[in-house]
Amino acid sequence: MALVNRLEDIIVPLTPPNLFQFINIQHEKIIAAVISQIELVMLVMGIVSLTAIITGLVVWKSSTASEIVTGFWSIIFTIPSLAMFIFFIGPFGLGWLPAVIALVLYGQLPVVRNTIVGLRSVEPAVMESAAAMGMKPFTVLRKIQFPLAWPVIVVGIRVSAMLIFGISAIAAYVGGPGLGDYLFSGLANLGSFNSMNQTLVGAFGITILALIFDGLFVIVRRVTTPRGLRV
Amino acid sequence: MVSSSSFVALQLQGGSVSNTTQGQEIRLEKLTKRYPNTTKDAVSEFNLTIPAGECVVFVGPSGCGKTTTMKMINRIIEPTSGRIVIGGEDVTKSPAHELRRNIGYVIQQIGLFPHMSIADNVATVPQLLGWEKNKTRARVNELLDLVGLDPSEYGSRYPKQLSGGQQQRVGVARALAADPAVLLMDEPFGATDPITRVRLQKEFRALQRELKKTVVFVTHDFEEALLLGDRIAVLSDQSQVEQYGTPLEILSAPATKKVESFVGEAASVRMLGLVSLSSVTLAPGTGDGPTLQEGATLREAMEGFITGAKVINVGTRGHLTFEALQSAISSTRKGAQ
Numbered sequence: 001m002a003l004v005n006r007l008e009d010i011i012v013p014l015t016p017p018n019l020f021q022f023i024n025i026q027h028e029k030i031i032a033a034v035i036s037q038i039e040l041v042m043l044v045m046g047i048v049s050l051t052a053i054i055t056g057l058v059v060w061k062s063s064t065a066s067e068i069v070t071g072f073w074s075i076i077f078t079i080p081s082l083a084m085f086i087f088f089i090g091p092f093g094l095g096w097l098p099a100v101i102a103l104v105l106y107g108q109l110p111v112v113r114n115t116i117v118g119l120r121s122v123e124p125a126v127m128e129s130a131a132a133m134g135m136k137p138f139t140v141l142r143k144i145q146f147p148l149a150w151p152v153i154v155v156g157i158r159v160s161a162m163l164i165f166g167i168s169a170i171a172a173y174v175g176g177p178g179l180g181d182y183l184f185s186g187l188a189n190l191g192s193f194n195s196m197n198q199t200l201v202g203a204f205g206i207t208i209l210a211l212i213f214d215g216l217f218v219i220v221r222r223v224t225t226p227r228g229l230r231v
Numbered sequence: 232m233v234s235s236s237s238f239v240a241l242q243l244q245g246g247s248v249s250n251t252t253q254g255q256e257i258r259l260e261k262l263t264k265r266y267p268n269t270t271k272d273a274v275s276e277f278n279l280t281i282p283a284g285e286c287v288v289f290v291g292p293s294g295c296g297k298t299t300t301m302k303m304i305n306r307i308i309e310p311t312s313g314r315i316v317i318g319g320e321d322v323t324k325s326p327a328h329e330l331r332r333n334i335g336y337v338i339q340q341i342g343l344f345p346h347m348s349i350a351d352n353v354a355t356v357p358q359l360l361g362w363e364k365n366k367t368r369a370r371v372n373e374l375l376d377l378v379g380l381d382p383s384e385y386g387s388r389y390p391k392q393l394s395g396g397q398q399q400r401v402g403v404a405r406a407l408a409a410d411p412a413v414l415l416m417d418e419p420f421g422a423t424d425p426i427t428r429v430r431l432q433k434e435f436r437a438l439q440r441e442l443k444k445t446v447v448f449v450t451h452d453f454e455e456a457l458l459l460g461d462r463i464a465v466l467s468d469q470s471q472v473e474q475y476g477t478p479l480e481i482l483s484a485p486a487t488k489k490v491e492s493f494v495g496e497a498a499s500v501r502m503l504g505l506v507s508l509s510s511v512t513l514a515p516g517t518g519d520g521p522t523l524q525e526g527a528t529l530r531e532a533m534e535g536f537i538t539g540a541k542v543i544n545v546g547t548r549g550h551l552t553f554e555a556l557q558s559a560i561s562s563t564r565k566g567a568q
Binding site: 123125126128129130131132133134135136139144147148226227228229 | 305307328329330331332334336338340341342343344345346347348355356359389390391405415
């Protein structure tokens with residue numbers, strides 16, 4: 001990023017450009033950063049959703065197992081993100097890998113918890129009826145319990161996605177992709193030529209992306225919630 | 232919106248309802264349930280034979296094990312020991328899901344699937360059995376008609392959009408969908424308001440007389456047991472059978488103190504509602520008084536006497552005096568004893 005700064009110093013006249021000029025000059029790089037930011041979050045959310053939902057499906061029946069699992073992910077959740085990212089540099093080096101691994105760990109809690117809560121909140125009478133109609137246990141899960149728990153699970157994924165957006169900015173510290181770069185190099189060089197613009201692009205960029213994703217989740221939840229639950 | 236005789240719509244349609252499976256006998260032999268870490272059986276060596284095509288009501292105080300006993304028949308609760316024989320076949324160890332597809336199940340909480348339309352709810356068991364789409368759809372329409380819900384109006388709705396009484400009608404339709412031989416009902420009308428309850432009870436009684444399923448019906452309401460049961464099993468703690476007999480037998484000759492306390496006061500008055508005028512010997516000719524149909528009960532005749540009538544005419548067959556009513560009750564008592 002320091003290289004970017006130096007290049008800007010050469011190209012741009014002595015008065016620093018305003019934010020819009022800066023975006024205009026750097027739009028190719030910014031777009032690339034936005035795309036890699038989205039890729040990172042989508043990749044992490046994919047892994048998180050899959051693993052956390054499977055975990056929830058495995059443990060929901062036993063309250064002890066559920067408590068152990070949510071307790072474990074709660075502890076992980078309290079580790080400061082910077083510490084976690086730096087910790088993973090040792091085994092996984094710099095770049096995408098440590099970023100993805102750390103984010104996947106952070107994202108677990110909301111999805112696991114909501115999967116458990118969702119699966120448990122299906123009325124016992126509904127579950128009993130399903131079994132009494134002659135559904136096999138897996139059919140009960142597939143046709144009745146999971147569809148009914150789904151709206152709660154989606155909310156968990158949504159909360160998790162917002163968390164991931166926030167924390168992913170910090171992933172730039174370990175060479176992770178995305179807009180975090182702008183934020184950090186801006187902050188690091190505060191007072192220098194384009195630092196304010198960089199910080200703003202990083203901060204606003206992530207915020208706007210997060211809001212767009214949040215909106216998308218509202219739509220996804222609406223579309224995927226069975227009609228009978230919406231009436 | 233729903234006619235009071237809607238369950239009875241079946242009779243009007245005659246043979247058009249494809250109800251071919253009649254009830255099968257259920258034999259419960261030494262059926263026992265003990266939960267882990269308890270010292271006492273919840274249900275202890277329960278023996279009972281439920282004749283094919285009859286409605287048997289398990290009645291007893293709460294916590295006596297009547298629901299547990301019923302739920303062991305379709306093995307929603309697996310018995311600890313004992314045997315379940317349905318239609319001569321021992322089903323104690325057969326695959327539970329196959330057994331259950333031949334047993335309709337209606338519970339107080341109804342348990343409709345909230346994310347599925349009414350039609351899909353009713354189609355549950357036919358779909359599990361792999362029926363063709365057209366056959367399933369026809370059957371669903373037929374059953375919704377049977378329980379008094381217009382398929383074109385209600386089929387595409389969702390459970391939440393229906394009242395409690397309507398939901399329980401759907402519950403009954405869903406239970407009957409695959410034409411099972413046996414129907415298990417756990418206080419099915421318990422959560423509805425008193426007016427709807429009485430209506431559902433009467434409709435169900437008419438429906439049962441038509442369909443002749445073997446029904447096991449659980450309730451703590453003795454009046455309901457009298458109204459619906461061909462036979463009543465009065466149960467006490469650990470599902471001990473205190474008495475097993477027809478409503479008249481239980482009213483006229485309670486076998487134990489516990490049954491007596493359950494029957495309560497005024498057994499003769501309750502009996503009035505169980506004796507039909509058609510079974511009473513009448514004096515010939517008509518007298519000066521109101522006229523009742525043959526299908527009416529002594530209870531309605533009694534109502535006439537209390538409000539001042541000297542005689543009650545029964546159709547054109549003859550007339551009933553108060554003395555005749557008294558002797559009808561006492562002979563019924565003797566007959567039952």
